[in-house]
Amino acid sequence: MSKRKPPKHSTKAEARSGYHYWVRQADEIIAKNGAEVRPDNWQQLALDWFTPREPDRSALARYIAAHQTKLGVAWARGLLRLEVFFQVKDDVAIVEHYDRTFRAYPRCALIELWVAGHILRQSGDWWRVRQMYLNAAVELPTFAKPFYELGFMNYLLSDFPGALEQFNRAAALVAADDVEGGARIFYNRGLVRFAMDADKQAAIADVEEALRRKPDYSQAQEALRAFKSRSRWVPW
């Protein structure tokens, strides 16, 4: 019996997007790391690969427990591939893989929280991303990241008071060992404070706090120099 050829148009579309190539590459990396997703280990592998640390691990464990019957081996494999795309920082692959794979499953605030920024940078799908962060703020209220991201979006919308409110919440929640997150929160809060009422002292204090957490934060170093040396701030 001769094998049927796949329809030509789908082959072309796949070649254009490269999606199947990326997935094969991801599967090779997963196999090289000795991870074989099976009915008896899919939950553990998903947790170990995607969320090695708290509080993400507990959040994903709660999600798996709530939707166990709807998830399974295929879902976990999708999650491992997503993690590979995160590791190689491939925005296009992350967004395409997320859209293709995870629409079939119940919405997961944690996964959305990690994917949303890539969607924003890639396609600029602003309102979809904002909704993802709003969901995360409700469903993961002890996480600093959704509030930070909402604050950043509010700043970009020119809603400075709204941004400050969100950054304040994020600053109160961020873990002491979250160097990257903490530095970003304080740096951006400093910018908002300056934008709101040209309060240089408050802005400098926040940017200095960002640098205390991450001394090699180049944008914060630049902002601090600008705040201390001149009145203008626009970088042109």
Place this chain on the structure above:
Amino acid sequence: MVNDQPMLQLRTRWFPTRVSGERSMLMEIEFAVNGRAKDKPSMSEIVWATGNIKQALADLPPIVPPRVRREFERLLQPWRQGRYTEAYHRTGGILNLFTPPWGEQQDEVWNKMLAEWRAKIFADDQARRSTLAELEQRWNNTPHPFFAGLTPAQVMIGGGAQEAKLADEFLTQIEKTFGKREFPGEGDMLIKTLLLLRGWQVEPQPNGQTPQQIILTERAELLDRRARVLAERKL
């Protein structure tokens, strides 16, 4: 006189997204309806004073394409009595030019107001309706976080000559800054443009005022002028 003939000027602009490029055309039309040539009243002023859109458009040169003419007509329509939902379909000027389009579904402010109104118990239907009408007016006249702090009424009125000049300055500058740069995605271009815009809008100009303050003041003045002219017509 040759100088009085309409002139077609072509120039290139850089925009982070296709939609912001398209909206920039509408923004220019919004500026144009408030623009005054010499001592003549603006198109908006003619409509406020007479209610006659045809008269306001009488001086538009024939070269203006029908699509653009229709946009002028749309912008000059009288505002509806209730909530200014038409504001969702205006640009909000340079401060809002790059904000991806949004409407009632994304309007967190209005949806919150509406949810509170729905949850409230009223003595009768009349009280219920009148509270909704009050909310609509409050929405119209309260700075909206998604309109870069403009009120929906300030969005409806459009920008004036000072904002047009500032917008031109900013758009010229982003073309110089980003025109030849490569970006990993449209979203990245949008974010970088918005970061520059938000920095620029709070930078004091030589007169000590920031572009944001100049724009807000000018739009508030245009709204006042509209209210005065409409009051004279007793509308």
